Amino acid sequence: xxxxxxxxxxxxxxxxxxxxxxxxxxxxxxxxxxxxxxxxxxxxxxxxxxxxxxxxxxxxxxxxxxxxxxxxxxxxxxxxxxxxxxxxxxxxxxxxxxxxxxxxxxxxxxxx
Amino acid sequence: xxxxxxxxxxxxxxxxxxxxxxxxxxxxxxxxxxxxxxxxxxxxxxxxxxxxxxxxxxxxxxxxxxxxxxxxxxxxxxxxxxxxxxxxxxxxxxxxxxxxxxxxxxxxxx
Numbered sequence: 001x002x003x004x005x006x007x008x009x010x011x012x013x014x015x016x017x018x019x020x021x022x023x024x025x026x027x028x029x030x031x032x033x034x035x036x037x038x039x040x041x042x043x044x045x046x047x048x049x050x051x052x053x054x055x056x057x058x059x060x061x062x063x064x065x066x067x068x069x070x071x072x073x074x075x076x077x078x079x080x081x082x083x084x085x086x087x088x089x090x091x092x093x094x095x096x097x098x099x100x101x102x103x104x105x106x107x108x109x110x111x112x
Numbered sequence: 113x114x115x116x117x118x119x120x121x122x123x124x125x126x127x128x129x130x131x132x133x134x135x136x137x138x139x140x141x142x143x144x145x146x147x148x149x150x151x152x153x154x155x156x157x158x159x160x161x162x163x164x165x166x167x168x169x170x171x172x173x174x175x176x177x178x179x180x181x182x183x184x185x186x187x188x189x190x191x192x193x194x195x196x197x198x199x200x201x202x203x204x205x206x207x208x209x210x211x212x213x214x215x216x217x218x219x220x221x222x
Contacts, residue, residue, distance in 0.1 A: 033210070042116075042198050042212030043156070056209045090156065097208045098144075103156040 004093050004104035012110045013081050021076045021107045023091030031097050032074040034066060035090040037106070043090055049074060050097050078109075086111045114139050116201050118213035125189050126221050133184040133216050135173075135199030144202040145175055145182040148212070151195045159184075159197070169193070189220045 005024045013019050025032055031050045035043035045058035049068035063079040072093070078085055088108050092101035115138040125131055137143060147159040160168045162175040162182060173184045182199060199213040 035212075040214070042118075042200075042214045045209045045211060048208060058209060092156075098202070100158050100161075101210070105155050 004091060004102050006089075006091050006104035006107050008107060009105070010108045010110075012112060015081055015083060015111055017081050018077065018079045019081060019109060021078075021089050021091075021109070023074045023076070023093070023104060025072045025074065025093035026102050029093035029095055029102070030072050031094045031099075032068055032072065033092045033094075033101060034074070034076045035092070036060075036085075037088040037090055039087070046076065048097070055097065081111045083111050085109065114201065114203050114209075114211050116199050116211050116213035118197075118199055118216050120216045121214070122217045122219065124219045124221060127191055128188050131184075131186045131189045131193070131218065131220075133197050133199075133218065135182045135184065135213060137180050137182065137199075137201050139180075139201055139203060141204065143175075144204075145173070146200040146202065146210075147171070147173055147182075147184050148198040148200055149195050150198070156198070189218075191220050191222060194218055194220045 004026050007022045033048040034046040037043045046060050048056040052068045065077045068074045088106045090106045091104045094101045117136045145162040148156050149159040150156045171186045175182050196215050196217050198215045201211045203209045
């Protein structure tokens, strides 16, 4: 059984560009959540996917979007990147919507 | 508004001393509260949840609905407890959403 893995580990993008971050859920997990963690802050909930449907969203603009695939892996897409989007992006998977979440190691995004 | 507040950014104690990491929350419904921990160079992981009412690594946390608090306690701190601790609340309604506090860094001195 493998844990939650995220790719890439780090990346640098230019303001205005688009980025896609990827998350591979832990085996058997059908729920994935994404978080943004700015420096010195706790993780902020972006959204949650359950069986390929978005079923919860935090206070993030529509340029933050996601997908969950039939194998329950997931993508986070961010359009029109802004400098403030620079952060650590965390993915967490769980067996169901309300069970323990297991976190990935994160993707560090820097927007210049 | 749903909010989790951890008033201390840093808490430093000596080994063997008692530890209390404070957490207050704001939520109109019946909350589910959690403590997460992140050790150096490791990923964020669940430490305990209030519905389990269990002790993990000597830590306990009691939900006090009157004071809207969920403080994390340990009677005798160990050096290996040094880590970043996050209090979190899971909100229901329109799906599930977990709200984290800003975190408290615990440093246990020898």
